[in-house]
């Protein structure tokens with residue numbers, strides 16, 4: 001048992017009361033329950049009455065079992081926790097140092113560099129973790145979601161994590177939800193955590209995967225069906241015979257990428273494969289506890305026999321006929337079955353030469369992924385076919401890395417010229433020092449990652465990034481050609497012969513078991529009261545937070561427009577990652593990236609908004625700072641699904657810090673809308689989406705009705721155009737009573753302290 005890395009007592013207690021809680025919920029709801037409902041209702045906060053909550057309508061308080069944070073988002077979460085008045089976290093929590101390691105030369109060199117360049121951040125995170133009783137995973141220990149799956153995820157549990165791909169743990173039957181740092185602070189501080197009761201999308205899997213198809217293809221296909229917005233406010237619950245044929249890590253891959261369709265989370269039922277994985281990762285005790293309550297870790301039979309009655313939407317995927325998918329570029333829902341991909345590449349004129357293949361990320365870096373991908377590489381080598389593209393591998397955890405090294409997997413990748421980078425996010429989050437002689441040229445890369453927004457991997461807008469399975473990354477890297485279909489096409493080897501690659505083969509779990517020498521985990525000391533938190537006075541990367549001002553009790557009157565955003569505006573556009581990651585703990589400094597990736601609807605340019613005083617186009621943060629210095633606020637206007645993508649709360653804190661008063665959009669992505677509310681911002685939506693067109697570049701904007709700010713009651717926006725004409729329209733919001741109290745107090749944290 002891994003007694004140093006997870007709290008078996010907490011899990012034991014959970015399983016003791018779990019069946020009873022589920023039975024009570026069934027009695028009250030008077031119907032069978034899906035798996036998601038069982039877990040949700042078993043985690044109602046003690047202040048919530050047990051009743052039938054209306055999906056997509058009712059806000060519900062929950063009590064998650066644990067919290068996980070990665071090093072980029074943990075900084076701001078822990079800076080906020082320091083302001084909460086607590087001395088110790090209320091639930092088991094961990095910090096994982098995975099985002100700040102830049103991939104450049106090799107694992108060892110890059111890790112050494114990261115330890116020097118990020119020293120002050122690691123020192124801060126380790127000291128604050130030790131002080132507040134938080135487990136600390138050192139740089140190089142692995143990617144948060146792989147480490148959580150290997151150590152902490154348990155069937156029937158509920159966790160939140162300050163990273164969008166927290167749902168990865170759904171592969172082991174846990175409800176795991178990506179949140180902003182402010183939500184993590186709530187849970188670590190022992191407060192209930194609020195979520196709108198999600199809708200349920202049931203995905204029935206039938207048949208069995210074969211050949212080149214992999215678990216990744218399930219979610220790549222589903223992304224094409226649902227699109228990046230299709231899972232918003234919903235849990236995707238997988239059921240059907242097909243689920244039991246997938247490995248636990250394969251299920252985690254599918255759950256992980258549910259974030260790309262905007263799903264709140266995704267989940268699979270507990271089964272033999274889950275139990276095998278728990279045992280392989282030294283958690284036989286957890287699997288024994290779960291086995292005893294197995295019927296509570298699966299959906300009630302009636303719900304899956306008659307899914308249309310119990311789910312809001314039902315989709316069926318036959319694994320037996322599923323073919324590999326390649327999705328992209330620039331959006332993960334541009335889904336192309338590999339049989340049609342070459343045609344798309346040629347028709348759309350995507351660069352056909354495949355320049356770099358990258359395997360890794362929290363999505364696809366398990367032992368199974370690496371073992372299947374390497375089988376293709378070995379086959380190619382045996383057939384004298386050279387690897388044409390550059391090849392980069394980031395193992396998911398030290399446990400996977402050590403085991404894959406021991407079993408000859410990593411050496412086999414290296415033999416064909418692959419570079420093994422650190423067990424970290426690296427290129428997945430733009431932490432990639434890609435060397436390129438001609439960055440201006442359009443180029444293609446293929447990754448086993450989850451996201452492929454422009455500039456995400458190497459910061460280069462000319463890079464066309466496609467996401468696919470590790471197996472297909474390997475095949476396309478060998479071919480160096482986007483149009484290669486390993487299922488039908490041949491390659492020419494060094495002897496001039498035409499050869500076909502064998503279908504991938506691998507192991508779900510290492511035949512000789514997992515192994516590692518040093519996990520990289522530091523347990524906190526029992527009493528951290530004497531620990532001093534390390535923040536240098538002149539630090540450019542860390543800054544203690546000053547509370548935001550409370551609402552002044554007035555309407556927002558005649559504030560200028562900061563930017564009217566056109567098209568997609570993800571949290572990457574609002575608060576870009578890459579080089580900005582270094583300022584994650586310094587609100588003032590990082591605010592210089594605010595909305596610099598968003599397209600201005602009036603000139604189609606990024607980071608160029610009109611300064612009406614000088615009539616010049618200047619950077620967005622510069623104009624916001626100018627307004628702030630003059631004591632003015634401002635308003636941001638945007639289109640659909642504003643704030644989709646990563647859960648980063650900086651995208652909400654920066655506008656708040658730079659005095660933006662309201663974000664008015666056609667629709668919000670869930671996590672970001674909540675993040676805005678937590679920071680005391682006004683998050684508003686057009687009642688009539690056509691009103692977006694009414695907003696002019698030089699408008700003054702008023703928001704009226706705040707003295708009667710109530711749940712379900714619309715507010716009014718009044719525009720004063722430059723020529724003096726006025727027009728007004730209604731705007732909607734989704735604030736409940738507590739969220740309105742956050743707004744009035746200036747932030748959720750201010751409200752927490754007041755209470």
Ligand code: F3S
Pocket residue numbers: 098099143144145163165361362363424425428429450
């Ligand atoms: Fe890291 Fe990329 Fe996952 S940034 S946590 S590997 S989505």
